[in-house]
Amino acid sequence: SQELEQSPQSLIVQEGKxxxxxxxxxxxxxxxxxxKQKYGEGLIFLMMLQKGGEEKSHEKITAKLxxxxxxxxLHITASQPSHAGIYLCGxxxxxxxxxYQLTFGKGTKLSVIP
Amino acid sequence: DAGVIQSxxxxxxxxxxxxxxxxxPISGHNSLFWYRQTMMRGLELLIYFxxxxxxxxxxxxxxxxxxxxxxxxxxxxxxQPSEPRDSAVYFCASSPGTGGAGRSPLHFGNGTRxxxx
Numbered sequence: 001s002q003e004l005e006q007s008p009q010s011l012i013v014q015e016g017k018x019x020x021x022x023x024x025x026x027x028x029x030x031x032x033x034x035x036k037q038k039y040g041e042g043l044i045f046l047m048m049l050q051k052g053g054e055e056k057s058h059e060k061i062t063a064k065l066x067x068x069x070x071x072x073x074l075h076i077t078a079s080q081p082s083h084a085g086i087y088l089c090g091x092x093x094x095x096x097x098x099x100y101q102l103t104f105g106k107g108t109k110l111s112v113i114p
Numbered sequence: 115d116a117g118v119i120q121s122x123x124x125x126x127x128x129x130x131x132x133x134x135x136x137x138x139p140i141s142g143h144n145s146l147f148w149y150r151q152t153m154m155r156g157l158e159l160l161i162y163f164x165x166x167x168x169x170x171x172x173x174x175x176x177x178x179x180x181x182x183x184x185x186x187x188x189x190x191x192x193x194q195p196s197e198p199r200d201s202a203v204y205f206c207a208s209s210p211g212t213g214g215a216g217r218s219p220l221h222f223g224n225g226t227r228x229x230x231x
Contacts, residue, residue: 033219042118042205042222050217088157090220101170102147102220106156 004089004105012111013079021074021108023089031092032072033102034063038085046074046087076110084112116140118223120206126229132194135226137206138187147220148181148191149205157205163189196230203227 005024013019023032031050035043047056049065049072056063060077076083086107093103119138127133139146147162161171166183174181178197183189193200207220 031217035222040224040227042224043207043220045219045221048217048219101159101162103159104157 004091004103006087006089006105006108008108009106010109010111012113015080015112015114016078019076019079019110021087021110023072023074023105025070025091027070029065029069029072029091032063032065032069033090034072034074035088035090035104036085037088037107043088079110079112081112081114084110086110118206118208118221120204120223120226122226123224124227124229126231127196128231129197130195131230132192133196133200133228133230135191135204135206135228137189137191137223139189139206139208140221141187143208143210143221144186145209146183146189147207147209148189149207149222151203151205151225152201160191193228196228198230201228201230 007022011019033048034046036046037043047058047063049063052067052069054065062075065072072089074087086109088104088107090102090104093101118140121136125133145162145164148160149157150160151157158173160173161181162169163183166186179193181191203225205222205225207222209218209220
């Protein structure tokens with residue numbers, strides 16, 4: 001089964017600082033998804049990456065998938081308190097019969113200090 | 115647009131009782147997923163349905179867990195009898211298209227926080 005390692009497990013940054021969260025797999029990633037979760041709420045979809053070397057941005061958040069498609073990073077520029085939450089990466093894993101499922105890393109808890 | 119709707123938001127029950135969690139997927143989505151989230155194990159896939167048919171239930175932990183999808187707009191996850199180790203947040207998610215996760219992102223509900231005492 002596909003296992004995703006996220007690092008760091010938790011992160012505390014001062015407002016305005018940049019930060020990076022990593023997601024690593026031992027297997028090739030056929031689709032990499034980034035989600036954000038606030039306490040007591042569901043997961044909010046941020047971005048999806050599929051091609052090696054792909055990079056996507058939304059507001060101050062940029063996600064990249066490396067050329068080998070085994071590692072992704074999520075970079076936040078000039079962090080704000082609204083960025084606080086848990087960030088999870090998810091990857092498509094083949095589950096047989098032509099079907100793929102999403103498995104997730106354990107998440108990175110981000111706190112932003114005003 | 116209504117998202118994925120789960121009920122109840124919180125459930126507190128005693129060990130041995132039956133628990134039923136409910137989910138209404140986004141209209142038009144063909145795939146529905148049940149996940150469980152705990153601090154120790156993170157987010158785990160329990161079961162998923164394509165066009166109301168269970169496709170993969172290998173993540174269902176024990177026979178005490180069962181899931182149904184009687185129609186395209188409703189699914190239930192039942193635990194009978196419940197045990198303290200079942201305490202977790204249970205999420206329902208849906209996505210358009212079949213083939214499981216496919217290439218479309220999953221849309222999650224806000225979850226049901228289950229506490230079994």
